[in-house]
Amino acid sequence: MIDKKPSSQGGSESELRLQLEKRSWALSALSEAAAALARADSTDRLIEEVCNAIAAQSPYAVAWVGQALDDEEKTVKVLGGAGSAVAYIQNLVMSWSNQKPSGMGPAGKCIRSNRSVVLADVEMDVGFAPWRELAHQYGIRSSIGCPIPDGQAHPFGCLLVYSTVPNAFGPDEVMLFESLAHEIGFGLRAIERQHQLDIQIHEKEQTQERLAGALRSTIEAMSKTMEWRDPYTAGHQKRVAQISIALARKLGMDNDTIQALYMAAMVHDIGKVAVPAEILTKPTHLTELEMKMVQEHAETGFQILKDIPFPWPIAEMVHQHHERLDGSGYPKGLIGDQIIQEARILAVADTIEAMATHRPYRPARGLNAAMEEISAEAGIKLDSKVVDAALELMKEGNSLQEIIESI
Incomplete structure (x- = not known):
């Protein structure tokens, strides 16, 4: 019979339990940190939540992330940390230079070598001397530093985790924390790419807004030039534009289309620059030849x-605004679906404005007469859905009348 050695067996079991316990701490930290990485939407939040997740596991007293700066001192900047001993990192001076005592700690060695650094017992490590007394105050006994990759020659920085027990980081724990450091690096790069993309999108939107504003101002200037030639129709294009916008909104059109429609309406009669002013301002009905000249606009x-x-397609909107569904319009005699939607809206808006306001050759017929006219032509010459939108606006209040009287 072979005698067993209880003390040796007990020691072995105790060591095994410790190993399993250390692994459990690291696995729990990794699991919680992975969840934090998944929901982080900013650098600060990523670092804060990852460090909180690690430090929530006993006996990790503090976890922090440092950035390796390329300044003269090769400073390691603390970006954030968490844990019961988080005060430990508040005034730390660290470097990744091999010429300074502040670069001999786990952070500096980790960044400089681009490899993980484990201090089994900080009270025994020579390089840790500058921080030993402070670490003792917070009960820190061991640490691990893992490089956070950046795809460059040296790491972005490092992940540091401190434990209140010695020898807390064996090969398995090193592997787990290295994996976490790589995920942190990936998360930081992803957030930075998204940040840069957001900046580019914002700059693009600002550029588009400036260009749209410049385009709008140019269109309005062109419209005003037209009105100077023809004082009797001063404000006509702007009123048509306002009516068109109201109709488009009623029809549920998107803002981009509404903006295009506004610009087209503001210059829909720009072709009248080729019509002699005396014809445009003639106080009597036009002859057949004069009418043909006007229609060429x-x-x-x-x-x-x-x-x-x-x-x-602003030019096409202007081209078609006098076309009619039954082919009776001009200049092409288009029929039905050959006429684009924006031109159909312009046609109704132009008809309403023309009838409701004064012309050199006749007094205003009023808004009610204009609505009767478009109702009679709905589905024949004018788009019935656009006419219905105009009738709904009329029923809902005085918006159309206010447009007619506002300019």
Whole structure:
């Protein structure tokens, strides 16, 4: 019979339990930190939540993330940390230079070598001398430093974890914390890429807004030039634009389309620059030849606008605003779906404004007469859905009348 040695067996079991316990701490920290990485949407939040997740596991007294700066001192900047001993890192002076005592600690060695550094017992490590007394005050006995990769020659920085027990970080724990440090690096790079993308998107939106504003101002200036030639129709294009916007919103059109429609309406009669002013201001009905000259303004407007690189088919909207569903319009005699939606809206808005306001050759017929006219032509010459939108606006209040009277 072989005698067993209880003391040796007990020691072995105790060591095994300790190993399992250390592994459990590291696994729990890794699990919680992984969840924190998944929900982090900023660098500060990522670091804070990861460090909180690690330090929530006993006996990790403090966890922190440091950034390796490329300054003259090669400073290791503390970006954030957590734990019962978090005060330990508040006034730490650390470097990753091999020429300074402050670079001999786990953070400096880790960054400089781009390898994990484990201090089994900080009270015995020579390089840890500058921080030993302070660490003793917080009960810190062992530590691990893992490089956080950045895809560059040296790491972004390091993940440091301190334990209140010696020898807390064996090979398995090193592997787990190295994995976590790599995930932190990936998370930081992903957030930075998203941040840069957000900046680019914001800058692009600002550029688009500036260009749209410049385009809008140019369109309005062109419209005003037209009105100077024809004082009797001063404000006509702007009123048509306002009515068109109201109709488009009622129809549920998107803001981009509404903006394009506004610009088209503001210059829909730009082709009248080719019509003699005396015809535009003639106080009596036009002759057949004069009417034909006026009708050419749709084609002329298209020719003026067609080579301008608008982001919308503004030239075509202007070209078609006098087309009618039954083919009775001009200049092409288009039928039905050949007429784009924006031009159909312009047609209704233009009809309402023209009838409701004064003209050189006749007094205003009023808004009610205009609504009767478009109702009679709904589904025949004018788009019935657009006409219905106009009738709904009329029923809901005085918005159309206010537009007619406002300019």
